Amino acid sequence: MTLPYFDESHALLRESVRTLREREIEPFINEWEDAEEIPRELYTTMAEAGLLGLSYPEEVGGSACDVFHGIVMTEELMKSASIGLLAGLFSHNIALPPIVALGTPEQKARFVTPVLEGRRIASLGVTEPNAGSDVANIQTSAVRNGDHYVVNGAKTFITSGCRADQLTAVVRTGGEGFGGISLLVIESDTPGYRVAKKLRKMGWAASDTAELVFEDCRVPVENRIGEEGQGFEALMVNFQRERLGLAVMAYAAAEVAFDEALRYARERHAFGRPLTGFQVTRHKLADMKMRVAAAKAFTYQVAARINAGEYPVSEVSMAKNFACEMCDLVVNEAVQIHGGYGYAREFKVERLYRDTRLLSIGGGTNEVMREIIAKFEGF
Structure with a gap:
């Protein structure tokens, strides 16, 4: 059955991404995981395939498409079993x-197009040592001084932060609370900008993660995005797409874990029969399949509303939590089915077990999602 969300263009994209994954990624992914970074050349490869600019306007170097083209790309790339990638x-x-x-x-010409062409790496700087999901408590200061802002503070857990050429930084230009927050693009060659350290993580090994420090960084006023005080609103809109993306990663990772568990259970024999010959294994697999299907269907439904121009804040939070909590359960069961091999690096489920744990934290924790749901549902 063809789902109403997809047409021939989605099918063609899926095949294109699958071919690229099999040729350019899967032969090398274990090497990149061990190196704890992906090669910069891969950005160029992805850009030439039109994948870095998916969902961006054509005038900035992107490709006109809908939300489901992005979902297709994520689903196919997740089959590499590396969320860090x-x-x-x-x-x-x-x-x-x-x-x-x-x-x-x-x-846009300075900070968007070169990134979509694979020539620059861009990161977002929100989280600080003392402020994560509590965005309104951001303390990194940007004080106006003529034609520049003088930036002081620190950011942490910044994905691609070690190698980023530019950082879209959330800074405080005004008083306390949401209204004092603005956005500045800080380029990494700015004097006073430094990578304090590369953070080593449980998972997401293929992506570098940094702690950044700003010491009297002079950033041109022309690098401010929007007006002063517009940062929080822009960030909240941004969060909706990020959270939807995390939900997609979650059910796609769980689907990979299920496929790996099913394959292993069919091949592995115990007491003279395959693991699928035992009711306890079949029921585990049935529950896993059921949960993945439910999370996927709900995420598609929410994505369709976003695609239609709606802003379903509560439902996005629901989709993220539901998919991430399902993913934790399914991946855990996949490791259990593998037994001791599920703890070995050569098996995909071991990496997924480490990588998926962050999904319930990134983009707003499960607890924050529940607060958002409660607020928008009025209870």
Whole structure:
């Protein structure tokens, strides 16, 4: 059955991404995981295939498409079983949308097009040592001084932060609370900008993650995105796409884990029969399949509303939480079915077990999602 969300263009894209994944990624992904970074050349490869600019306007170097083209790409790339790969390749998808939405033509030419062409790496800088999901408590300061802002502070857990050429930074230009937050693009060669350290993580090994420090960084006023005080609103719109993307990663990762568990259960024998010959295994697999299908269907439904121009904040939070919590359960069961092999690096489920744990934290924790749901549902 063909789902109403997809047409021939989605099928062609899926085949194209599958071919690229099989040729350019899967033969090398274990090497990149061990190196804890992906090669910069891969950005160029992805750009030439038109994948870095998917969902961006044509005037900035993107490709006109809908939300489901992005979902198709994520689903296919997730079959590499490396969330770190996607996080590193597409860190610009949380760094560039505010520039596309609020930036001037000159800012888009400087900060958007080169990234979509694979010539620059872009990151988003929100989280600080003492402020994560509590965005209104951001403390990195940007004080106006003539034609520049003087920026002081620190950011942490910044995806692609070690190698980023530019950072869309959330800074405080005004008083306390949401209204004092603005966005500045800070280029990595700015004096006073430095990578304090590369963070080593449980998972997402293929993406570099940094702690950044700003010490009297002089950033031109022309690098401000939008007006002063517009940062929080732009960030909240950005979060909706990010959270939808995390939901897609979650059910896609769980689907890979299920496929790996089913294959292993059919091949592995115990007490003279395959693991699928035991009711307990079949029931585990049935539950896993059921949960993946439910999360996928709900995420598609929410994506369709976004595609139609709606802004379903509560439902996006529901989709993220539902998919991420389902993913934790399914991946855990996949490891259990593999037994001791599920703990070995050579098996995909081991990497998925480490990588998927962050999905319930990134883009707003499960607890924050529940607060958002409660607020928008009025209870």
